[in-house]
Amino acid sequence: xxxxxxxxxxxxxxxxxxxxxxxxxxxxxxxxxxxxxxxxxxxxxxxxxxxxxxxxxxxxxxxxxxxxxxxxxxxxxxxxxxxxxxxxxxxxxxxxxxxxxxxxxxxxxxxxxxxxxxxxxxxxxxxxxxxxxxxxxxxxxxxxxxxxxxxxxxxxxxxxxxxxxxxxxxxxxxxxxxxxxxxxxxxxxxxxxxxxxxxxxxxxxxxxxxxxxxxx
Amino acid sequence: xxxxxxxxxxxxxxxxxxxxxxxxxxxxxxxxxxxxxxxxxxxxxxxxxxxxxxxxxxxxxxxxxxxxxxxxxxxxxxxxxxxxxxxxxxxxxxxxxxxxxxxxxxxxxxxxxxxxxxxxxxxxxxxxxxxxxxxxxxxxxxxxxxxxxxxxxxxxxxxxxxxxxxxxxxxxxxxxxxxxxxxxxxxxxxxxxxxxxxxxxxxxxxxxxxxxxxxx
Numbered sequence: 001x002x003x004x005x006x007x008x009x010x011x012x013x014x015x016x017x018x019x020x021x022x023x024x025x026x027x028x029x030x031x032x033x034x035x036x037x038x039x040x041x042x043x044x045x046x047x048x049x050x051x052x053x054x055x056x057x058x059x060x061x062x063x064x065x066x067x068x069x070x071x072x073x074x075x076x077x078x079x080x081x082x083x084x085x086x087x088x089x090x091x092x093x094x095x096x097x098x099x100x101x102x103x104x105x106x107x108x109x110x111x112x113x114x115x116x117x118x119x120x121x122x123x124x125x126x127x128x129x130x131x132x133x134x135x136x137x138x139x140x141x142x143x144x145x146x147x148x149x150x151x152x153x154x155x156x157x158x159x160x161x162x163x164x165x166x167x168x169x170x171x172x173x174x175x176x177x178x179x180x181x182x183x184x185x186x187x188x189x190x191x192x193x194x195x196x197x198x199x200x201x202x203x204x205x206x207x208x209x210x211x212x213x214x215x216x
Numbered sequence: 217x218x219x220x221x222x223x224x225x226x227x228x229x230x231x232x233x234x235x236x237x238x239x240x241x242x243x244x245x246x247x248x249x250x251x252x253x254x255x256x257x258x259x260x261x262x263x264x265x266x267x268x269x270x271x272x273x274x275x276x277x278x279x280x281x282x283x284x285x286x287x288x289x290x291x292x293x294x295x296x297x298x299x300x301x302x303x304x305x306x307x308x309x310x311x312x313x314x315x316x317x318x319x320x321x322x323x324x325x326x327x328x329x330x331x332x333x334x335x336x337x338x339x340x341x342x343x344x345x346x347x348x349x350x351x352x353x354x355x356x357x358x359x360x361x362x363x364x365x366x367x368x369x370x371x372x373x374x375x376x377x378x379x380x381x382x383x384x385x386x387x388x389x390x391x392x393x394x395x396x397x398x399x400x401x402x403x404x405x406x407x408x409x410x411x412x413x414x415x416x417x418x419x420x421x422x423x424x425x426x427x428x429x430x431x432x
Contacts (some may be wrong), residue, residue: 028306053363054321062285065306072313077304090281097288103316104287108324125341132339140270147269214289 002034003077006048007057007205009039013214020070022205024030026162027074029197031081038210071103071165080162087159098154102169106144109137110172117176136212145182149177152191159195167192168196196205218250219293222264223273223421225255229430230334238421239273241382243290244375245413247297255424268416287319287381294377301377313368314378318385322360325353326388332394353394361398368407375411385407 001007005028006023016098021037028035040048044055051059052068059066059157067073075096078084086092112133116126144166148154151162170189175181192198221244237253242252256264268276268284275282278296283289286346291312294300299384302308308379327351332342360382364370369379386405389395397403408414 031269049359050360054315056321066307067313067318068311069313069320072309072318075312075316076309092246093281093283093288093292096291097283097285100287100316100319101269101283103320104285104323107320109329111324120345120348123345125344128341128343129336129339132336143265145271146265181284 001063002036003062004036004038004061005061005073006038006040006051007208008043009041010209012214016206016209017174017202018172019057019205020168022171022201023070024058024060024073024077025163025201025204026164026168027077027081027084029200030084030164031077031200033081034076034204037208061071070168071099072137073207074161075099084159084164086158091155091158091160095160098160099165102165106140106166107169107172109133110169111142113137113178114172115175132185134178138181141178141182141185143186148184148188150184153188158194161211163188163192167198176215217278219244219276219278220252220254221277222254222256222267223424224259224316225257225388226425226428230423231421232388232425233418234388235273235421237382237391238287238376238387240274240276240293241285241417241420242380242414243293243297243382245379245416246300246411247293249297253420253424286384287315290377290381290394291315291385300375300380302371302374302406307371307374307376310371311376311378314376315381315390318378318381322382323385323388324354325349325356326385329392329394330388333377350394355395357394361401363402364404366400375408379408380403383414419428 006026007019011019018165025035027033040057041050042048043057044104049055051066058070059068059071060076065076067076084097088094116130116133120126153159155162165187169194170179172184177187193202221240222236223235227235232240241251245248256273258264259268259273265271267282272284275290276284276292277283281292283292301311330344332349336342369375370382371378384406386395386401389410397404409418
């Protein structure tokens with residue numbers, strides 16, 4: 001069975017390497033799930049909103065279900081494939097816990113950095129609140145670094161879909177120096193991004209835009 | 217088996233009815249999972265951080281695993297009990313999708329309202345950005361209202377853990393007029409909160425603070 005995902009046919013330079021289809025591609029590569037990509041130009045159309053109510057990407061379809069939300073899609077792929085969710089029920093629940101932590105306890109703080117630096121960079125309040133946004137994110141990263149400690153992955157020796165999501169979220173900080181205070185977190189992200197499945201996913205993501213202009 | 221959750225022994229008046237233990241209590245009530253409550257005064261201690269890296273509540277423990285993240289805990293309870301996750305694999309995946317959507321595509325926008333109105337109310341930039349924060353949240357709510365349409369619950373006739381989480385997140389807007397533009401969403405939240413399991417969960421949550429002062 002080949003799954004189908006949707007993502008953007010084009011994004012501006014600053015968004016390349018960050019679109020959330022990477023998470024789904026990465027999960028597919030980790031478990032060997034073949035997938036086809038349907039490229040769309042506009043996610044705000046009624047047709048696409050029927051698949052993704054918020055007019056975003058990616059979406060996913062397999063032989064059984066259509067889904068949106070990269071977190072739910074990654075979990076779906078992990079549940080149907082091998083390697084991203086442990087067999088042990090407790091370890092499995094903790095993998096889901098870290099996936100949710102990435103999406104709910106870390107990503108919203110990462111997003112605010114992009115809001116002040118990028119999406120609302122021209123707003124008069126962004127410069128004013130930048131220090132607070134950075135300090136709040138440092139609070140989260142310090143807690144996460146302490147939880148990771150000297151472990152290889154968040155739950156120990158085994159990479160899970162929870163790591164996949166956390167590393168994807170932290171990847172949003174790639175163009176900042178936010179991780180430089182946390183050598184263990186920086187090494188953790190590098191370790192995740194060095195996985196062959198991530199490299200393939202990122203290369204395929206970037207290849208989409210290889211022949212397109214960087215600006216609109 | 218009786219599960220154990222941790223939550224705060226005391227919160228100020230404005231936080232009563234909003235602490236995330238309600239989500240876990242609600243899930244337990246829906247499936248008939250007995251639980252005990254361990255009340256803590258300070259979530260930032262090393263002891264509590266060993267259970268919850270970000271120094272927050274709730275946490276959860278059953279006979280098999282200890283967890284944090286209300287989303288992951290609700291999913292755990294749903295998976296072990298009956299009634300919150302459909303048997304049909306596709307419907308089940310969509311229930312998880314809506315849980316993730318609540319936590320990643322709606323709650324961060326709801327939180328920003330609390331940030332400008334409450335947590336950063338004294339900051340000079342909060343008044344400046346309030347209109348944008350409200351407008352952004354309206355974008356999310358309008359999309360969600362369109363996705364709900366005239367259905368009873370997000371996936372149709374059956375209440376799931378996805379509804380539980382979405383209604384809990386939207387409950388964060390209780391003291392605002394944000395939902396007044398979306399009669400179907402307001403009715404959806406009211407329908408969820410009228411469920412006996414939610415009423416019991418909320419009553420038990422509020423009873424914790426019945427004899428304590430509203431301010432520190």
